Amino acid sequence: MTTTVSFTVxxxxxxxxxxxxxxxxxxxxxxxxxxxxxxxxxxxxxxxxILAAEREVIALDLPGFGASPxxxxxxxxxxxxVVPVLGALFEALGLDRPHVAGNSLGGLxxxxxxxxxxxxxxxALSPAGFWNEPERRYAFMTLRAMRRAALALPEPAIERLSRxxxxxxxxxxxxxxxxxxxxPEAVVAETLALRGATGFHQTLAAGGSVSFTDDVKxxxxxxxxxxxxxxxxxxxxxxxxxxxxxARLVRLPGCGHVPMNDDPALxxxxxxxxxxxxxxxxxHRPARVAAPQDA
Numbered sequence: 001m002t003t004t005v006s007f008t009v010x011x012x013x014x015x016x017x018x019x020x021x022x023x024x025x026x027x028x029x030x031x032x033x034x035x036x037x038x039x040x041x042x043x044x045x046x047x048x049x050i051l052a053a054e055r056e057v058i059a060l061d062l063p064g065f066g067a068s069p070x071x072x073x074x075x076x077x078x079x080x081x082v083v084p085v086l087g088a089l090f091e092a093l094g095l096d097r098p099h100v101a102g103n104s105l106g107g108l109x110x111x112x113x114x115x116x117x118x119x120x121x122x123x124a125l126s127p128a129g130f131w132n133e134p135e136r137r138y139a140f141m142t143l144r145a146m147r148r149a150a151l152a153l154p155e156p157a158i159e160r161l162s163r164x165x166x167x168x169x170x171x172x173x174x175x176x177x178x179x180x181x182x183x184p185e186a187v188v189a190e191t192l193a194l195r196g197a198t199g200f201h202q203t204l205a206a207g208g209s210v211s212f213t214d215d216v217k218x219x220x221x222x223x224x225x226x227x228x229x230x231x232x233x234x235x236x237x238x239x240x241x242x243x244x245x246x247a248r249l250v251r252l253p254g255c256g257h258v259p260m261n262d263d264p265a266l267x268x269x270x271x272x273x274x275x276x277x278x279x280x281x282x283x284h285r286p287a288r289v290a291a292p293q294d295a
């Protein structure tokens with residue numbers, strides 16, 4: 001069951017209310033899950049049960065995505081503005097430096113939360129922000145094409161396509177390496193979430209100049225990349241390792257851009273391994289560096 005939390009943030013027009021939909025389950029140290037652009041918190045469903053055996057899991061719809069309303073006027077969809085909103089959300093939920101895992105856009109947010117000291121460990125799955133300019137243009141072009149396709153398809157057509165493995169492949173093969181594994185209901189829901197994402201265009205516009213260039217120090221950080229990522233190419237993981245030298249760089253064999261569905265057990269293990277070192281001290285084991293052909 002999802003729940004709504006409301007809180008106030010500063011804006012160019014003074015204090016403004018923000019509401020966020022989230023789902024909270026499990027017990028243990030808190031772990032916040034952040035999805036990618038155009039997605040919703042249900043992207044994490046394949047791993048939530050595994051994670052909840054060891055962590056209190058808070059999976060949320062980012063503002064302007066899923067069931068969460070957009071940001072109020074005066075609060076842009078920039079990295080510098082959204083991360084303080086997430087900090088205010090943590091405070092509203094009573095979370096003191098939770099662990100965080102994020103995918104794509106959520107991975108970028110997770111790393112910035114780590115850089116600013118708001119979390120105790122970071123797992124970033126194919127995070128945005130480590131592209132060169134041609135790679136960024138390619139990723140944005142792909143995302144816009146996905147959005148146009150979602151907008152063009154009537155809901156009955158989406159439902160009809162989702163009933164077959166071939167149809168689910170047509171709808172979701174850009175983000176999943178194994179789209180046939182996704183349930184018909186999940187494919188319909190996430191296609192509709194992409195279509196209804198009120199923050200989509202503003203987030204893309206804000207992301208045009210984003211590049212993550214600062215180290216994340218003092219906490220455990222893992223950057224993991226699917227070997228079959230078709231949106232953010234896996235060589236970007238090597239760049240992430242150069243920017244964050246103490247990070248652990250992990251390959252996710254056979255996984256696409258949203259790896260939680262492709263290999264739930266592996267993704268959950270990577271997140272839990274990172275959070276087990278998340279007492280605020282850096283990991284003391286050497287970070288694994290993927291070879292360029294593997295990254």
